[in-house]
Amino acid sequence: MGEWSYGRLQIHMNKAFDIGVESLSGGGRAENAGPEANPADHTVHSDLSDQFNSRGKMSFAGGATLADVSAVAKSFGDTANGGTFFLETFGCQMNDHDSEKVAGLLLSRGYRQVETPEAARMILYNTCSIREKAAQKVFSRLGEYRERGEGKIIGVLGCVAQQEGQDIFKRAPWVSLVCGSASYRKLPEMLAELEAGNKRVTGLDNDTDETFETEITRRDNPWRAYLTIIEGCDKACAYCVVPHTRGPERSRGSESILREVRQLAELGYSEVQLLGQTVNSYADPTARRMKFSELLLEVAQVAGIRRVRFTTSHPRDFGVDIVEAIDREPKLCDHIHLPVQSGSTKVLRAMARTYTREEYLEKIALIRSAARPISVTTDIIVGFPGETDADFAETLSMLDEAQYDGVFGFKYSPRPNTPSLALNDPIPEELKGQRLAMIQEKQRVIQMARNLAMLGQELDVFVSNKSRRENQWSGHTTSNRVISFSSQERELLGSYVRVKVTDSGTGSLMGVPVG
Numbered sequence: 189m190g191e192w193s194y195g196r197l198q199i200h201m202n203k204a205f206d207i208g209v210e211s212l213s214g215g216g217r218a219e220n221a222g223p224e225a226n227p228a229d230h231t232v233h234s235d236l237s238d239q240f241n242s243r244g245k246m247s248f249a250g251g252a253t254l255a256d257v258s259a260v261a262k263s264f265g266d267t268a269n270g271g272t273f274f275l276e277t278f279g280c281q282m283n284d285h286d287s288e289k290v291a292g293l294l295l296s297r298g299y300r301q302v303e304t305p306e307a308a309r310m311i312l313y314n315t316c317s318i319r320e321k322a323a324q325k326v327f328s329r330l331g332e333y334r335e336r337g338e339g340k341i342i343g344v345l346g347c348v349a350q351q352e353g354q355d356i357f358k359r360a361p362w363v364s365l366v367c368g369s370a371s372y373r374k375l376p377e378m379l380a381e382l383e384a385g386n387k388r389v390t391g392l393d394n395d396t397d398e399t400f401e402t403e404i405t406r407r408d409n410p411w412r413a414y415l416t417i418i419e420g421c422d423k424a425c426a427y428c429v430v431p432h433t434r435g436p437e438r439s440r441g442s443e444s445i446l447r448e449v450r451q452l453a454e455l456g457y458s459e460v461q462l463l464g465q466t467v468n469s470y471a472d473p474t475a476r477r478m479k480f481s482e483l484l485l486e487v488a489q490v491a492g493i494r495r496v497r498f499t500t501s502h503p504r505d506f507g508v509d510i511v512e513a514i515d516r517e518p519k520l521c522d523h524i525h526l527p528v529q530s531g532s533t534k535v536l537r538a539m540a541r542t543y544t545r546e547e548y549l550e551k552i553a554l555i556r557s558a559a560r561p562i563s564v565t566t567d568i569i570v571g572f573p574g575e576t577d578a579d580f581a582e583t584l585s586m587l588d589e590a591q592y593d594g595v596f597g598f599k600y601s602p603r604p605n606t607p608s609l610a611l612n613d614p615i616p617e618e619l620k621g622q623r624l625a626m627i628q629e630k631q632r633v634i635q636m637a638r639n640l641a642m643l644g645q646e647l648d649v650f651v652s653n654k655s656r657r658e659n660q661w662s663g664h665t666t667s668n669r670v671i672s673f674s675s676q677e678r679e680l681l682g683s684y685v686r687v688k689v690t691d692s693g694t695g696s697l698m699g700v701p702v703g
């Protein structure tokens with residue numbers, strides 16, 4: 189799964205390397221045991237948000253490029269009568285990208301996006317329910333909106349909408365729209381019903397076999413374009429709400445994906461990131477029947493594209509062909525996010541992860557056998573019901589064996605509609621906290637050493653941030669490390685700069701431009 193955020197202004201640099209941070213929407217990083225692991229990354233995030241808000245790009249399915257919202261509204265007919273919406277997003281990259289598409293859809297129907305709830309006729313809130321804290325946050329936020337949004341249409345989108353359904357109206361009667369991600373294409377009709385005086389509208393089907401494709405996507409990140417290639421999830425991990433909230437797996441046709449990538453390249457994007465809860469389970473529904481690795485190679489062929497990323501990979505569907513594709517095509521980035529969740533086969537079985545510790549390590553060995561080094565990051569859940577000290581010790585030793593470049597650690601959180609709910613939540617919070625802190629500490633040491641080993645290397649950096657400090661720039665390497673450097677150049681944003689690593693920390697690198 190993707191990176192997690194807190195709301196509208198948090199901008200997502202994908203999984204920039206981080207350790208043990210419960211970097212989640214709404215629940216916030218604070219739940220995490222131990223100190224903030226990677227303050228450097230956070231600076232980058234907040235700096236970027238300013239730029240992204242003013243520099244987002246619009247992309248059009250037809251291949252046209254047009255960046256004027258009012259022109260867009262006209263070209264699609266001003267059905268919304270000048271209606272305005274405010275859209276706040278919590279959650280993973282999939283949610284962020286859904287919001288970009290929802291915004292595009294509404295813009296195409298004549299609505300106008302505004303920066304504050306006060307300025308809006310309609311407040312839309314795209315929610316996350318992956319862990320309890322995130323879901324709890326939704327209702328307190330809805331309470332705030334009630335005060336700030338009197339007389340406005342308030343709508344709940346996303347995973348909490350799908351999960352709680354009509355119950356949202358009971359707990360927050362001032363809400364008038366509840367819509368899960370599989371129903372977004374019907375949003376304009378639902379909003380029209382509300383405008384026509386209907387008090388409550390829901391879109392809660394999740395058995396649709398369609399994917400959510402829009403004529404326009406209102407992209408917030410000017411450097412990295414996200415692109416969903418597979419929606420939903422068929423894996424049924426015992427702890428996870430996603431199969432319930434996002435429904436069954438649906439892959440998007442390869443031609444449609446490639447068309448959008450071409451259009452993104454025309455708009456000036458050089459980096460794309462293919463998204464899916466299990467992105468490598470991609471199964472082309474069209475006659476071409478492209479394999480995921482073939483799709484990666486074709487996306488990389490698109491003129492103007494210099495970097496192709498993808499997340500999240502599921503270990504079971506991770507085959508040698510993906511590593512071979514990366515070996516063949518330098519534009520495929522040197523980074524794979526491969527959540528392990530636990531190092532104990534017993535716990536993995538209880539989680540229904542469909543692989544053993546040994547099978548997972550075989551995948552790591554495949555990646556390590558690549559011609560060029562590929563960074564691997566992971567997600568870990570501590571305190572899953574039944575996890576003993578011995579099981580946890582296996583997770584710790586997994587960190588040593590796998591040598592990750594980043595680990596996202598989470599305390600187990602029981603969720604509605606998941607198989608593991610029946611197992612209760614027997615591991616005390618305190619013990620979960622201790623285990624999370626041990627993961628963080630071990631990974632901190634591993635990461636320090638791995639980053640230190642990069643001293644002296646020359647890396648291509650895609651510059652995406654200009655610091656408030658003068659002449660300071662930063663960006664990502666192909667392995668998705670954040671690296672900062674100083675340069676007197678007047679404008680480097682959006683360019684690729686060769687940087688020699690001169691200093692390293694746990695979460696980021698420093699360097700000097702070369703050549």
Ligand code: 5AD
Nearest residue numbers: 189427428527567568598599600601
């Ligand atoms: N409790 C804790 N962590 C969870 N994740 C998913 N569901 C839960 C849960 N119920 C974590 C997994 C997943 C990441 C995005 O969130 O590690 O890979």
Ligand code: SF4
Nearest residue numbers: 421423425428430465
């Ligand atoms: Fe959830 Fe497992 Fe699907 Fe990932 S693979 S979205 S953890 S059910």
